[in-house]
Amino acid sequence: MRIRLVAAAALVAACAPAQPTPSPQPRPGPATPARADSTRPGPGGVSAPNANPFPSTYKAPPTRTTLIRNVTILTAAGPTIRNGTVLLRDGKIAAVGTTVSAPVDAEVVDGRDKYVTPGIIDDHSHLGVYAAPGADALSDGNEATNPVTANVWAEHSVWPQDPQFPRALASGVTTVQILPGSANLIGGRSVVLKMVPSATVQGMKFPGAKYGLKMACGENPKRVYAQRGPSTRMGNVAGYRAAWIQAEAYRRKWDKWNADHQGDPPQRDLGLETLAEVLRGNILVHNHCYRADEMAQMIDIAKEFGYKIRSFHHGVEAYKVADLLAKEGISASLWSDWGGFKMEAMDGVRANLAMVSAAGARAIVHSDDPSGMQRLNQDAAKAMAAGERIGIHTTEDEAIKWLTINPAWALGLDDRIGSIEVGKNADVVLWSGNPFSVYSRVDRVWIDGAPAYDRANPASWWRTDFELGNVPLAGESR
Amino acid sequence: MTSGICGRPPEAGRWEAGIERGGRFRIRCRPLYIGTVCALALAAIAVPALAQTIAITGGKVYPVSGPAIENGTVLVRDGKIVAVGASVAVPGDATRIDATGKWVTPGLVNALTGLGVSEIGQVQQTVDRGARGDNAIAAAFPVWEGINPASTMFAPARNEGITSVVVVPTGGLVAGQAALIDLVPGTVSDMIDKAPVAMVAQFGDARAGGTNARGEQYARLRELLDDARVYARRRGDYERGQTRPFAARRADLEALVPVVEGRLPLLVNADQASDIDAVLRLARETNVKVVIAGGAESWMMGERLAAANVPVIVGSMNNIPTSFSALGSRQEAAALLQRAGAKVVLIANGSGGEEVFNVRNLKYDAGVAVAYGLTWDAALRAITLTPAEVFGVADRIGTLQPGRDANIVVWSGDPFEFTTRAEHVFIRGREVVQPSRQDELMDRYKQAPPAYRKP
Numbered sequence: 001m002r003i004r005l006v007a008a009a010a011l012v013a014a015c016a017p018a019q020p021t022p023s024p025q026p027r028p029g030p031a032t033p034a035r036a037d038s039t040r041p042g043p044g045g046v047s048a049p050n051a052n053p054f055p056s057t058y059k060a061p062p063t064r065t066t067l068i069r070n071v072t073i074l075t076a077a078g079p080t081i082r083n084g085t086v087l088l089r090d091g092k093i094a095a096v097g098t099t100v101s102a103p104v105d106a107e108v109v110d111g112r113d114k115y116v117t118p119g120i121i122d123d124h125s126h127l128g129v130y131a132a133p134g135a136d137a138l139s140d141g142n143e144a145t146n147p148v149t150a151n152v153w154a155e156h157s158v159w160p161q162d163p164q165f166p167r168a169l170a171s172g173v174t175t176v177q178i179l180p181g182s183a184n185l186i187g188g189r190s191v192v193l194k195m196v197p198s199a200t201v202q203g204m205k206f207p208g209a210k211y212g213l214k215m216a217c218g219e220n221p222k223r224v225y226a227q228r229g230p231s232t233r234m235g236n237v238a239g240y241r242a243a244w245i246q247a248e249a250y251r252r253k254w255d256k257w258n259a260d261h262q263g264d265p266p267q268r269d270l271g272l273e274t275l276a277e278v279l280r281g282n283i284l285v286h287n288h289c290y291r292a293d294e295m296a297q298m299i300d301i302a303k304e305f306g307y308k309i310r311s312f313h314h315g316v317e318a319y320k321v322a323d324l325l326a327k328e329g330i331s332a333s334l335w336s337d338w339g340g341f342k343m344e345a346m347d348g349v350r351a352n353l354a355m356v357s358a359a360g361a362r363a364i365v366h367s368d369d370p371s372g373m374q375r376l377n378q379d380a381a382k383a384m385a386a387g388e389r390i391g392i393h394t395t396e397d398e399a400i401k402w403l404t405i406n407p408a409w410a411l412g413l414d415d416r417i418g419s420i421e422v423g424k425n426a427d428v429v430l431w432s433g434n435p436f437s438v439y440s441r442v443d444r445v446w447i448d449g450a451p452a453y454d455r456a457n458p459a460s461w462w463r464t465d466f467e468l469g470n471v472p473l474a475g476e477s478r
Numbered sequence: 479m480t481s482g483i484c485g486r487p488p489e490a491g492r493w494e495a496g497i498e499r500g501g502r503f504r505i506r507c508r509p510l511y512i513g514t515v516c517a518l519a520l521a522a523i524a525v526p527a528l529a530q531t532i533a534i535t536g537g538k539v540y541p542v543s544g545p546a547i548e549n550g551t552v553l554v555r556d557g558k559i560v561a562v563g564a565s566v567a568v569p570g571d572a573t574r575i576d577a578t579g580k581w582v583t584p585g586l587v588n589a590l591t592g593l594g595v596s597e598i599g600q601v602q603q604t605v606d607r608g609a610r611g612d613n614a615i616a617a618a619f620p621v622w623e624g625i626n627p628a629s630t631m632f633a634p635a636r637n638e639g640i641t642s643v644v645v646v647p648t649g650g651l652v653a654g655q656a657a658l659i660d661l662v663p664g665t666v667s668d669m670i671d672k673a674p675v676a677m678v679a680q681f682g683d684a685r686a687g688g689t690n691a692r693g694e695q696y697a698r699l700r701e702l703l704d705d706a707r708v709y710a711r712r713r714g715d716y717e718r719g720q721t722r723p724f725a726a727r728r729a730d731l732e733a734l735v736p737v738v739e740g741r742l743p744l745l746v747n748a749d750q751a752s753d754i755d756a757v758l759r760l761a762r763e764t765n766v767k768v769v770i771a772g773g774a775e776s777w778m779m780g781e782r783l784a785a786a787n788v789p790v791i792v793g794s795m796n797n798i799p800t801s802f803s804a805l806g807s808r809q810e811a812a813a814l815l816q817r818a819g820a821k822v823v824l825i826a827n828g829s830g831g832e833e834v835f836n837v838r839n840l841k842y843d844a845g846v847a848v849a850y851g852l853t854w855d856a857a858l859r860a861i862t863l864t865p866a867e868v869f870g871v872a873d874r875i876g877t878l879q880p881g882r883d884a885n886i887v888v889w890s891g892d893p894f895e896f897t898t899r900a901e902h903v904f905i906r907g908r909e910v911v912q913p914s915r916q917d918e919l920m921d922r923y924k925q926a927p928p929a930y931r932k933p
Binding site for chain 1: 599795802834835836848897
């Protein structure tokens with residue numbers, strides 16, 4: 001919505017799942033044949049698919065086997081399990097069901113009247129790139145100097161001491177896609193982070209997550225570039241197409257060189273390298289797009305150049321083309337009830353998520369907002385209720401997917417996170433009650449099986465460096 | 479309220495375009511202005527009451543003025559509540575509304591919004607919320623004159639149980655005057671319940687206030703209030719050019735007179751604890767009634783606010799140190815203020831331009847406040863009676879009591895829960911639920927493809 005919004009994060013794709021790529025440097029293509037040419041490119045000199053120059057250094061903390069029992073489990077993978085038990089061992093979900101017994105070494109958490117869900121995933125956030133407190137010095141989300149900045153990477157703007165991170169965690173959010181803003185037609189790469197404290201952004205990066213690419217439709221780019229252009233929606237479309245034409249030429253040139261290593265390697269271009277990775281299917285496109293008509297046009301552009309759109313973000317009019325989204329296999333990342341703040345947001349309706357979901361498309365609750373991010377479950381509840389009022393019934397088993405497995409899919413991580421299933425990463429939230437109730441709070445959060453948040457133990461809470469001395473501890477008076 | 483006096487002697491004459499519904503408008507004017515002002519005032523009372531008797535029976539009634547009544551009846555006649563209780567006789571001619579299993583509350587009051595003066599935030603021609611003012615002073619700005627009753631944002635709010643709002647101007651050091659309106663269909667004159675209900679100012683963000691430092695803001699506010707006081711005593715001298723220069727234009731000084739006379743509260747947007755302390759000091763020094771809005775760190779000042787009898791308008795969803803003035807934001811603010819004995823008004827968490835679209839979400843802010851420690855009864859009071867008290871209309875709205883306006887909502891359950899819907903919304907005794915623009919859009923598209931795209 002706001003200009004700081006949206007943008008698909010380009011994830012560094014394609015490392016071995018769950019393993020940070022050990023090599024910090026891109027390598028020349030496939031097993032390098034002996035070459036007559038003695039001028040070998042140095043590290044970084046070659047445009048290599050799936051290069052990972054800023055690898056994750058995240059290491060899951062030591063865990064203790066944990067058994068959460070007597071809970072209602074919304075699994076996002078099947079029907080609700082009443083009086084269920086979840087076993088977390090070695091960072092993974094080791095067992096789930098009604099007849100799981102406690103290993104002798106397990107810490108047992110009794111959750112009578114409580115609920116367990118997968119960790120919440122927000123696929124649209126600007127934490128760290130628009131950190132709190134709001135100040136020009138911390139405004140790093142839009143490289144609004146050129147309408148196409150595919151060359152920038154959101155992770156290079158993320159401030160790990162943003163006090164918004166621990167607040168997201170305390171509301172059950174365990175994985176977040178950080179996107180560049182929406183000032184530009186093509187805003188740059190996104191990054192997927194775990195909500196864990198770290199002095200470096202590399203320490204927060206989700207190992208093996210793909211990058212995303214942020215694109216933006218409509219009002220924001222044409223407003224920001226009104227003087228130099230694009231100043232119209234048709235100018236926007238010409239801008240996307242021009243970029244993809246360049247990207248396709250670049251991809252061919254490099255794919256050829258990577259295959260045959262004939263002659264000097266072409267010169268790298270960071271922006272085109274990112275776009276070429278989209279064309280190769282290694283980076284996922286996250287497209288800020290409010291209006292139904294523009295979504296349809298972006299789908300045609302994607303077909304023209306042979307890439308896929310993974311998710312339309314802020315699609316306040318997604319309900320108007322829900323059948324098209326379902327047919328094309330494109331998810332819709334939505335708010336329940338933001339609307340009206342600008343012309344292209346006028347037609348926002350609260351049942352949007354329910355309508356998109358009912359049409360068979362993947363509906364996702366996203367935030368684009370550090371406050372809304374803390375209540376994504378409530379946004380889902382509002383959309384469920386609004387759907388109910390127009391005759392669209394959404395079960396809790398479906399709605400939990402809007403918050404977990406569907407955004408996991410949008411990030412290409414649905415094989416690792418987003419549901420309570422054996423083998424998945426043990427990213428788990430214990431709620432004081434039904435997460436779709438206004439009165440429920442997050443009691444505990446585990447990430448990779450390790451305790452990440454415990455409401456009852458304020459001394460254990462993650463406080464960023466910024467907060468020391470600046471932000472009073474809860475309950476503490478200055 | 480002072481009753482209207484048109485035609486006082488010129489030296490005591492006031493020009494206050496104050497509007498209050500029910501004929502109790504307070505108008506004091508120079509003879510010159512009598513025609514204009516009285517015409518305006520008459521327009522405000524020209525809303526016909528509906529000659530109808532309505533009985534809402536069998537519900538769990540939350541009068542707010544007293545304990546909940548199981549299986550209660552609310553009887554409405556001619557737009558007013560005439561009886562509330564467990565054993566109210568229902569006249570034979572009454573229209574009955576069966577509220578068995580339902581919850582019945584007063585209509586909700588959103589006490590700080592741009593509803594009606596901001597349609598599409600980023601389309602300037604639809605936004606009439608901030609005046610240009612003179613050197614950051616716009617005290618004379620009557621924000622209600624820009625309210626567009628045709629705004630598509632009204633229906634979503636009233637359909638979900640919001641029956642009154644306080645329309646608050648923004649910008650500058652003194653933003654202008656706020657109005658309390660009922661969300662009845664009709665003209666602005668029909669809607670206005672009372673205007674002005676507060677003078678709006680800022681303290682803390684010095685640049686936003688048209689100054690360069692907090693101390694400068696304090697000095698300017700102090701000077702302005704002092705000048706208004708002198709002006710009020712010496713209008714005749716002012717007209718004859720026999721006063722020193724004042725810090726504001728005549729219309730702005732005039733608008734500030736009821737503030738310095740303690741008849742109109744000064745609503746100050748302030749977040750930082752030290753800023754709230756400064757506002758309390760200003761109030762003491764100038765003998766002005768103040769209300770704190772925003773109040774990110776107000777919870778640190780609870781006892782002082784309670785001792786000074788200064789109410790706080792605060793949200794329940796703010797816990798981010800969004801600015802250096804709001805480092806101590808926390809969601810327990812309302813509960814902590816309540817515990818300290820301060821008066822709390824809860825407002826909706828519109829974090830940006832979508833605020834007017836989500837005036838309706840006030841009830842969820844109340845629910846979240848409960849999750850963060852406020853008692854349920856206090857949360858309901860904080861969105862009904864307390865705002866009515868703070869803005870001087872508790873004799874008309876905010877409770878279910880005989881004599882009050884029939885602003886009533888029948889809910890399918892706990893009003894703060896997402897699954898609950900407002901089944902009946904009455905404002906001044908009239909059912910006001912009608913499809914919103916969003917309802918029409920959903921109806922059109924609820925099946926994909928929509929009917930118009932089918933062969």
